Amino acid sequence: MTASRFLDGFTLRDETVNGLRIHCASAGDGPPVLLLHGHPQTHVVWRKIAPGLVKAGYSVVAPDLRGYGDSEKVESHAPHLPYSKREMAKDQVALMRALGHERFAVVGHDRGGRVAHRLALDHPEMVDRLVVLDIAPTLTMYERTDQAFATRYFWWFFLIQPEDLPERMIGRDPEYFLRRHIAGQVKTEGAVSDRILSEYLRTYRDPATVHAICEDYRAAATIDLDHDRADCDRRIAVPLLALWGAKGVVGETYDVLQTWRDKALDVRGRALDCGHAIPEEAPEDLMSELLAFLPR
Structure with a gap:
């Protein structure tokens, strides 16, 4: 294990689980909290949050999702089951x-x-609290798609195109695509430094990463919707906290709390004064919400 360059006090490790290698940062003792990043980030997106949770008495695990960052890239093609x-x-x-x-x-x-x-x-027996940041449920978002949403969230429809159209197009200039993507979502100046952008770009330049990301989105538009439809009558029983950026597309497009009340029994939440990248744009507000919600 080595010390993380981005999450103060954390160590990095690789664990082989579910048949593949997952890279993660971990630290702390106390009630465990799993932090899951989004696209196009890695676990480094939690750099402003994770150390504070450790200081508050939590055991924190922040992995790179399969296909992202330094986690293993799994071979995948239609029907996209691995992602x-x-x-x-x-x-x-x-x-x-x-x-x-x-x-x-x-x-x-x-x-x-x-x-x-x-x-x-x-795996309801393993989850005691659930926090979702700047999303509505996948099935809800696809079923309610209109021109405004498709325009502002164009990558939902670009990345799902058949292999290898988006891979080749992004591969021509991955830095341009990454920077434009992040710039379009972040509404808080200085929230993502050049140092952090360079770290995201380090793995985004890997064609295997780009393919994995496309497969993630392709799965979301196909097999994930099948799974979601099969579970459309099920409700999450544990407390759910939904937070979203007041300046982001999700908050402007959906009644976020209602979309989650359709999926869970105990839902609370609010908008934060930021764009999409809540952990990077509004870390203090997010930390306050987490400390009030997470189990002690």
Whole structure:
């Protein structure tokens, strides 16, 4: 294990779980909290949050999702099963068990929130709190798509195109795509430094990463919707906290709390004064909300 360059006090490790290698940062003692990042970030997105949770008395695990960052890239093609949120959730269950945690809170941003949603449905015995950041449920978002949403969230429809159209187009200039993508979502100046952008770009330049990301989105538009439809009458029983950026697309497009009340029994939450990248743009507000919500 080595010390993290981005999460103060954390060590980095690789664990082989669910048949693949997952890279993660961990630190702390106390009630366990699993932090799941989104696209196009890695676990480094939690750098402003994770050390504070450790200081507050939590044991924190922040992995790179399969296919992202320094985690293993799994071969995948249609029907995209390896990047279904069901399989990605299995990774996290196995990781937490490998680290000695049988029940834990899950905080998921963006894609990580979708993995967290599936984790809570498939493994309810392991989740004691669920936090989703700047998302509405996947099925809800696709079923309510209109021109405004499709325009502002164009990558939901670009990345799902058949292999290898988006891979080749992004591969021509991954730095341009990454910077434009982040710039379009972040509404708080200075929230993502050049140093952090360079770290995200380090793995985004890998064609295997880009393919994995496309497969993640392709799964979300196909097999994940099948799984969600099969579970449309199920409700998450544990407390759920939904937070979203007041300046972001999700908050402007949906009644976020109602979308989650359609999926869970105990829902609370509010908008924060930021764009999509809540852990980077509004870390103090997010920390306050987490400390009030997470188990002690």
